[in-house]
Amino acid sequence: MSAIRHALNTKREDDFAAWYQEVISAADMAEESGVRGCMVIKPWGYGIWERIQRLMDDRIKAAGVQNCYFPIFIPLANFEREAAHVEGFAKEMAVVTHHRLISDGKGGLIPDPEAKLEEPLVVRPTSETIIGDAMARWIQSWRDLPLLTNQWANVVRWEMRTRMFLRTSEFLWQEGHTAHADAEDALSETHRALEMYRACAEEDLALPVIAGEKPENERFPGAVETWSIEAMMQDGKALQAGTSHYLGTNFAHAAGIKYQDSEGGEQYCHTTSWGVSTRLIGGVIMTHGDDDGLRVPPRIAPHQIVILPMLREVPEDEVLLAYCEEVRASLAAQSALGEPVRVLLDKRPGKAATKRWDWVRKGAPVIIEVGSRDMAEGKLAVLRRDAIWNLENGKTAFAFTPKEEFIGNAGALLEEIQQVLFNEARERRDANITRGVSSMDELAAFYADDQRYPGWIEVQWSKPTGEALEKVVEQLKAHKLTIRNVPKGSEPADGPCIFTGADAVERILVARAY
């Protein structure tokens, strides 16, 4: 058992942060760009994003939301209209001030002082303001509502501390923006988006999440309510994996998003916004990765099955390749999880055994190796990425399966792997949410060992606001803890508030977080 030779140098339990970075490079997902906080997303990483995009986009469109595209540059004045929004983002904004470069006389280039912009443009950190402008133009009457839009875009936030996929200065995301006639309809959309995120995270990414409302101090700048889905990483930390905001009429007032109701009166719209980003990929890594690299859930795997012919640089290779191509075509004709199976025949020269570890590190759900003897026997050597080791002998757990049998079961196998990854993650999460911590002393003891993350706790609180809430936040901060959310549909409170001792009104999740 100790004979297992893992594909990565760093184990999760030894150094989780270093392990995370090693997965990204070993799986060839992304690399440094030389520009602070910005990364190059390589084909395997981007392929996973494209899958997430596709599946999410289908869900968005199914809800009647239409895609648009708005400018990356936002006039500064737009931004100044909503006070809380300005304050929330001002500190992390990239600003464009010039539109031309000139020679500095020393072989370099500098912004041309003659080409200074009258009004600086900010690079969007999010698009509420500029989309609000458009909505104000597009909406006249109650008949124009609800207005449901979404855009896929990049945004920039000048982060102080960055981590690949989890927090980068530039990232890719989707931002939904909707306008409604009243609060009820807008709130319903807020919850619809949240539920859409929960379903996508759990069904597509195999990330078990807890949907709930963020406390006041964690709200999006300018929002009336902020809801999130929270996922637990393998080190016990929480990752906010998606957010959905009810913005009330704050942005409608700022941008003048008004409509005439059926009685001729003028009303302000109620708006929402919601988004998920490439951060989800970080969540997939930290949820499903293991000491051999990434494990990609089949639904979001660019290639679900990879075929590796055992080439020997002999003339017979041609026959073997032709055979593998037949297998590939047969598999591609199958369907799994409601789509055609995505299968790759890796014809690159080189030994199958070497290439195998490339795909293990990348996390392809199923790897098949085919040699001439397998071909003669009509079998395939099948390796499941969710169970690559034979724990009894420390060797790779190949299953030699008759070709037809494997092809016929391919769809079911991928569905099973998808389910196994989700179940593993859900069990781990459920086992690491502790209830019953009822005093600050207990809480302190629970998180006393700084070297380990004992997971999350669910506690009861009286939902203090303002300064009282700030005090609670400070107390938690001493233990590096944050309030994640108030889970939807949790049990009613039935005891004292852990912070104030007053009667609790609801239950909250507390955790260390990314």
Place this chain on the structure above:
RNA sequence: CGGGGAGUGGCGCAGCCUGGUAGCGCAUCUGUUUUGGGAACAGAGGGUCGCAGGUUCGAAUCCUGUCUCCCCGACCA
């Protein structure tokens, strides 16, 4: 943005203190022998030592500045 650490062939590192124009492992390429489960041996290719200045006869090594990355903190949709 504060404190700490680091940038040397694709990857991981040594060399730096005590300046004398680069080395190891893995990977790559070639050859030979092998080969049904991450092959062995031999040989070869590949580096303006992050970048820019400075000190010096001479700088990976010393000094200054700067960029990027990692860890901790602050901040954070």
